[in-house]
Amino acid sequence: MQMGYAVVIFIFPIVLEGCCVGYHQRTKIKTAAQQNITHQYYRAVVGEVFTMPCLQYVNQHMEVGWSRTGEGSKGNEHLSVDCGREFLAEAKHSGKYTCLTCGSKASFHLQVVEKSSLKCFETEESSKYLLVGAGGEVSCPGLNCSNNTEVIWYKDNKAVSEQHRASCVKNGQLHLCQVSEHDTGVFFCDRQIIEQGVKWSFRRAVNITVIPHYTPSYPPRIIYPDGNMTEEVELGQSHTLECKIYFPFEINFSPEVQWYVHYSGNMANMTALHMEIPQQERVTLKEFKVTQRAIIKEVTPHHLNNTYTCIASNTVGNTTVTIKLKKKHKVKWPSLVGYPVGSLLLVAGLGIVLHVKWLELQLIYRSHFQHGKHNGDEKEFDVLLSYVWSPPSADVEGVLTLSSPSGPDTDEVAARLSSMAPLNSEEHKATQRPLEVLLSQVLEDQWGYRLCLLERDVLPGGAYTNDVVLAIQRSRMLICLLSADYLSNSNAVFVLESGVQALLQNSTLRVLLIWTGRASASLIQPDPPLPTLVKRAMKVLPSLDWTPGKSARATDKFWRSLRKSMPNQTVKLVSLMQGQ
Template sequence: MMPCFGAVSRLVCSRTGGGAAGLSFSCGSDFLAEAKHSGKYACRSLLSSGSDLFFHLQVLRRSEVSLGCLQPEASSVALRADVGGTVSCPGLRCSNNTNVIWYKRNKAVSEQRRSSCQTSGSLQLCQVGTRDAGLYFCDRQTPERGVIWTSRRAVNVTVIPGEASSPPRITYPYGNTTELVEIGRPHNLTCEVYFPFEVNFSREVLWYKSNGSNMETMTLLLMEKQQQERVSFHEFKVVRSAVIKQVTPQHLKHRYTCTASNAVGNRKSSVELTHRINVKRPSLVVYPVAALLLIAALGVVLHVKWLEIRLIYRSHLQHGKHHGGEKEFDVFLSYVWSPSAALEAGVTLRSPAGPDADEDACLSITDLNPEESSATQRPLELLLPRVLEDRWGYRLCLLERDVVPGGAYTNDVVLAIQRSRMLICLLSADYLSNSHAVFELESGVQALLQSFDVKLLLIWTSRASASLIQPDPLLPTLVHRALKVLPSLDWTSGKPARATSGFWRSLRKAMPDQTLLSLTQNQNHRILTP
C-alpha cells in the first residue's frame, strides 16, 4: 500500500515510460506487489489541480538480496487480547537504523487515538483489543549505493482471546434428562457444548452408554462428526450426535452420557430413554383446502418467529413478578464507556460521592422537574448508576466494582446475572462492537429464555444511528433477533430535562417492585464510593 503524501488524498499514481500502460493504483489501496510494478510514477490528485508528484518504486524479487536485510517470507503475528503485545518490523535486526514509522493501513499509528509506543523500531501495544487486528506497515530509511530508499514491509496482525481458563459448559442435555423414543425407530442423541477459545485445539465431545448408574461399564457409542461454529470472540459451540439405528427394549435400560473436555477440565451430562406409546387414531380423509393453507401458513410463521415469540412472552409474563428477597442484586448494569463519559468519569468518579454529591442534579431527576434539571447534559453511563443507587435505592451490580478480580470472565458474568433481578443494557454503536458487552447481553437473553427470574431492559443511547450500526464482528443470531422484540427505552443526551422527563417516568415503571426492598435494604445497603 502506497501512502498518501502529506494531507493530500485521492491520489492516483500511474507509471511513466514505455510499456507501462495500465499500471496504476490509488494511494491508500492495497495491492499485490509484483516485479512489473517497479519504475517511476507520477501521482495526481483527483480533488485539486496542483502539480504532479513523482517517486520511484522498486519491487524486489524473493531471490534478490540487493537489500541485505530482506526476509522473503511473509510476516504475521497473533496477539492476545487484553494484554500487551509487540509487533516487530521484518528485517529490522539486519540494520543499525531503528528509526521506524508504523502505519495501520494508510494512517500513522502515532496519529491514532490509542495507547502505543515504539521501542527500538518495534510497535508496542500497551493493551491489545479486537480493533488492533489488521494490516500494518513499517517504513525505515535504507541507504543503497548512495541513494536513500524508504523500505516498506507489511505485517498482518490478528487478535485472539486469552488462553481458556475454565472447562466447557454443556447446555443440552442439562443435568439428567429423559427423552421419549419409539421402539423400532431410529433415534439421535444430541449434545450441545460451549467451549472457551483455545490456541491449540483440544475440544472433544463424546457419547458413552452404561448399564444404569454403573459408570464402570461405559462403552463408546457410534457418533457423527462433531460440528463446531464460533458464536462469539471468546466461545465456540460444538454439537455432536450419537446414532441409535433402531431402538429396542434393551436401550431403555441404559444411561447415555455426554462428556465434554478441554485442556482445563471436563463436564458430563446424562440422558435416559423412555418408551413412547403410539396411539393409532383414525385418519381424516377430507380436509378443506383453505384450512390446509391456513395451518401451513401459521406453521411457517411460528417456525420462523418462534424465538421472538418466546422472548416477547417471557419478557411480558414476568413483569411485576420479581421477588426482592431472593436475589443479591436488583440490577446488573451493562455498558461501554463512551468517549464523553470516559472523559467525564476521570473527573466525576474521583470526587466524593454520597447523599450530598450532585444534589441539585439528582433531586431534579428524582422529582422530574424539567425546568430545574441540568443533569441530563451528562452521559447516561455516569448518570444512571447514581439515580438507581443513591436516589431510588436499588442494589446495583457493576462488574468493575462488585465482582472480585481474577476469576473467569464468562463465569463471573453468568453468575452476576443469575444473582440479579434485572439486567439493563445501555446500547450504542460502541456497545454492539464490544465483544465483552455483547457477551453480557447474550448471557442475559439466554437467562431470560431459561428462567422467569430475570427481567431484561434495553436503553438505546444513540437510537438515531441504530439502523446504521454495522458491528464488527457481526452480532450473534440470538442477540440480533432479541434486539427487535425486547422492551426498550430511548435516551438522548444533551436534551433539556423537559424532553427527558418521560424517559425517567418510563424507567421507574419498568424497574422491579420497590415495596419489597425495605425487607433487605438494611442488610445489603450500598454507598457509591470514588
C-alpha cells in the first residue's frame, strides 16, 4: 500500500507537467493581467492584427472605448477604437489613448513600428496550423530575439490562463493540451521589453488555423450525378450540366473538376466543355463542397447521342460519373388527373356563385320568366302604385303619347286604342304635371286598369304594415316611382321591400321600378341606409327611366315600354269595345 502511494506521488507531478496545469504559473499570469493599465506602453507591428487592451478588475471585464488625444504621427487627427476590436495596425494608429468614461482616467501609449526595425522577423511565426483533437504549441513571434521569456497569451480578449482549458506557457510558448475547432482565430502574445528606461508590452499576433489533417486520405466523392444516370431535356432549350463534389480538406486547397463530352458514345474521342467558375464552400471542418456547371446553350437531337463525363481529382485520386440526355415527353393538359380536378373546381366555383347570387337569380327568374303564367288570376286591383310626393320640377314633363297595346289584339281593338293616342295641344298643356299624377291618370283613365293608391283606397286607422301587405296581396302588379325622396322615406321603402318579399313567395306578382330621373341611382345616398334585400333587388328588377323634358320620341318609347310591362288586358278591351 505504501508502495502504491509512493508511485502516485511520483507520477502526479509528471502528469501535471505534461498537461500544463500549474497553479503557481496561473496565479502569476493572472496577477499580471489584473494590473492597472494606467501609463502603460504598447508596441505593435505594421500590417499585423492588433487589439486594444481592456481594463479588468477581479474577474470582471470593463468594455472601454479608447480615444486618441492627439499625440500621434498625424497631429490632432481624432481616432476612437473600442477595446477588444481587432484591426490591422498602421503607423497612423500611434499615439496616446485615453479612456474618459472610466472611473479613473486610464491611458496608454501605442507605438506602431515597421517590420524593418525589428532585429529579426520570420513570416512563418505569424501563422500556425494545429490538428483538431491533438495537442499543440504556439510560439510568440520574435521571442528568440529576446532574453525575456515572460509572455502572456490572449484569445478573444481574455487571457488563455483564465480560460477553462488545459494549457500553460513554457519558455514563452503556449502549450494547448487539446485543440478544438473554436481555436481557429487570432492569438495575441504580450512580452515585456525595456528600452531607455521605458517598459513596453510588445503585442504580437499569431493566426491559428485548426485542421483535421495535413494531407487528405481519400479521393473526392461526387454526390450528383448519383452514378451513371440519364437526364431529361427539352429540344431547343438550354440545359445545365451540374456536378456536386465533396473534397477532403487540404491546406493548399485547389479543386480540379472538369466536364467532358464523348461524341456519339466514343469514349476515346473526349473533348473538354466550357464551364462556369466553380462555387466553393466549407461545409465542415473536414470537407469542402464544390459545384461545377457546364451549359449547353441549345439542345439538339445530336446531343442525345453524346455522353457527358464529370471528373473530380485531388492528390489521392479521382472520381468519375457520366450523364446521358434523353428527350423529355411533355404531358398534355388536361391529363387524366386534370379532368376530375377541373370538374371539381368548376362545380365548386358554380356553387360559390349560386350561394352568393342566389337571391338575385331568384328575382331574375320570377321577374322575367314566370310573370306571364298567371295573368288570369283574379285580383281586386291590377296595379298598386307606390310613390312619394316630391317638390315640383322646373323642367317640362314628358309629352303623353300612348302606343298600341302589346299582344295579339284584333285590328278593331288596335284601331280603338289608336284613337286614344296623341293629345292635342290643349291636352298637352294639361299633361305638364308630376309623373305621380300623370301616371295614375294614364293607367286608370286612359288604359282602364284598376289602380290601388294607399292614400285613397286603404281605409285609415289600420296598421300601416298590415295595410301594405294586404294591398300587395290584392294586386297583380306593384309599380314604385323611385327617387331620392322615395328611398329616404321609410314607409315607401317598406312598400318596396314587402313587394320583393311577396315576389319571392308568390310568382304571380309583378314588380316594376320607374326611376323618375330627379337623381342618378348611383349617386343617391339615402338616410337611413336601405335594407340589404332592397339594395340587391334594385340591381336586377325590371326598371324604366323617366326623364322630363326629353323629345316626344323618347317619351313615346317610355310609354311603349310601360305598356309592354303591364298585365294583359284583353278582357277589359273587349268589354270596352262592346260598350262602344
